[in-house]
Amino acid sequence: MNNTPRILNRILIGILGLKMLVIGLLLVLLATVPAVGSWWQHWSAGVWSGMSRLFQRTGIPGRDESWLWAVMALLLVLVIAAMVAWVAQQGKGRSSLLVAEDDAGDFPGSVRIGGGVAEQALRAALAERPDLAGATVATYEIRGEPALKIRLQPRHGVAPHLLAADVSALVEALDAVVGQRTPVLIHISAGARSRFSREERVR
Amino acid sequence: MNNATDVRSKGSHAAGDSSGAPGPDPRGAGMRRILDRETRSSRAGVSGIAAILVVVLCGYGLLESAVRAIGQPPWLIDPETAAERIIALPQGMSPLLLGLIGAVTAMVGLFFFLNAVLPGRRARHLLSDPRAGVVVDDEVIASALARRARVAANVIQEQVMVVVSQRQVTVNVRPTSGVPVSENAVLAAVLEELREMDPVPMPEVRVNVATAGVIGA
Numbered sequence: 001m002n003n004t005p006r007i008l009n010r011i012l013i014g015i016l017g018l019k020m021l022v023i024g025l026l027l028v029l030l031a032t033v034p035a036v037g038s039w040w041q042h043w044s045a046g047v048w049s050g051m052s053r054l055f056q057r058t059g060i061p062g063r064d065e066s067w068l069w070a071v072m073a074l075l076l077v078l079v080i081a082a083m084v085a086w087v088a089q090q091g092k093g094r095s096s097l098l099v100a101e102d103d104a105g106d107f108p109g110s111v112r113i114g115g116g117v118a119e120q121a122l123r124a125a126l127a128e129r130p131d132l133a134g135a136t137v138a139t140y141e142i143r144g145e146p147a148l149k150i151r152l153q154p155r156h157g158v159a160p161h162l163l164a165a166d167v168s169a170l171v172e173a174l175d176a177v178v179g180q181r182t183p184v185l186i187h188i189s190a191g192a193r194s195r196f197s198r199e200e201r202v203r
Numbered sequence: 204m205n206n207a208t209d210v211r212s213k214g215s216h217a218a219g220d221s222s223g224a225p226g227p228d229p230r231g232a233g234m235r236r237i238l239d240r241e242t243r244s245s246r247a248g249v250s251g252i253a254a255i256l257v258v259v260l261c262g263y264g265l266l267e268s269a270v271r272a273i274g275q276p277p278w279l280i281d282p283e284t285a286a287e288r289i290i291a292l293p294q295g296m297s298p299l300l301l302g303l304i305g306a307v308t309a310m311v312g313l314f315f316f317l318n319a320v321l322p323g324r325r326a327r328h329l330l331s332d333p334r335a336g337v338v339v340d341d342e343v344i345a346s347a348l349a350r351r352a353r354v355a356a357n358v359i360q361e362q363v364m365v366v367v368s369q370r371q372v373t374v375n376v377r378p379t380s381g382v383p384v385s386e387n388a389v390l391a392a393v394l395e396e397l398r399e400m401d402p403v404p405m406p407e408v409r410v411n412v413a414t415a416g417v418i419g420a
Contacts, residue, residue: 004245013246014319016253020312027305030293037293044290052283069272076265083254083261090247142233150335154343157350161400164330164337171335183234184335185241190342 002140003093005086012086095141098148099180115139118148118174118182125170131158147183153190160188234336241338244323253315324369328402341367344402348372348393352410355392356384362417372397372406380416 029036055066099113119137126135134153154163164186171184267282330337345367353363356376366373374393378384390410
């Protein structure tokens, strides 16, 4: 429901995973196969000599150290900043407006209805139900459009389709009040535990 | 554990996608996408772990290269010494330790890679509704079916166990000793409940009535 960048997540995790896999396999091969060891020493020594020549050529005038170290530090700072920005993208998408548009009337201005209207109306309507252990309503912004997520936690044995039909009727009543059909997702959940397993056992 | 079950459900994953409505969705244009996203894991947690790992590694590299750039002595190891040690690798380190480090790194890499590649379906089914998109956790479906099966079999709650997975519902009933349980009655009740519920994808139902009964239930 939120705007977590899923494809980016998978690409970045995949790149990291592949790199670690290759490094790990190389280490295992180095430890077990002698031929790989001699190839590695030959190859990496060549790479390192090229790099150290580069470091010697790029010395800061008047000093011993290469300015490449500073460049490397800067690059690492950029990578760290990118990682922080990536983490900050997870789970984004909550918004506070249910409706924000021009009412096309004679007066200039626009109509805005806060998400709290829908959230509190639905929560109040759902609070009286004895078959619910909990209900939360949240407003999200999906591709610029507002959307509602209703999360219901029914008690054991409640038929989910009947519950969904009831809540769907409540949503239609809300449509009539707000005057706009907002996309609505009803998630009938069993609590946090269900996130961690594929199969669910209920006695 | 999650990854192993991902592989098993791969076949049903493709079949579930093809059931999309062809015309415009009355529930809103983005509903199809929202439902697709709700039934798959976002990999947010694994992404966080990966980012922290990269930040820690880069942070150490940053420290050493910054220390080097301003001409101070290194904190843990001089980059040049480290490079020489890495070049000489099979020597200077016990092969057991080296292989172990390699194996652990490869395992962590495999974990990340599988998380990136596998579909990562969540234990959820979709219900049809004219107004809203409805996602139901499998545990809720199992709980509703268990209640129906319990009534049909005339046993108490502890004697029925229902397992719901993407394509299959297994109902295990342990009858009360001396009171026979009709497998067909339980099957019919569970099937009727499922037909009313109409989850997507529709699972198959299997009922197991245990041969050993429960005493005193």
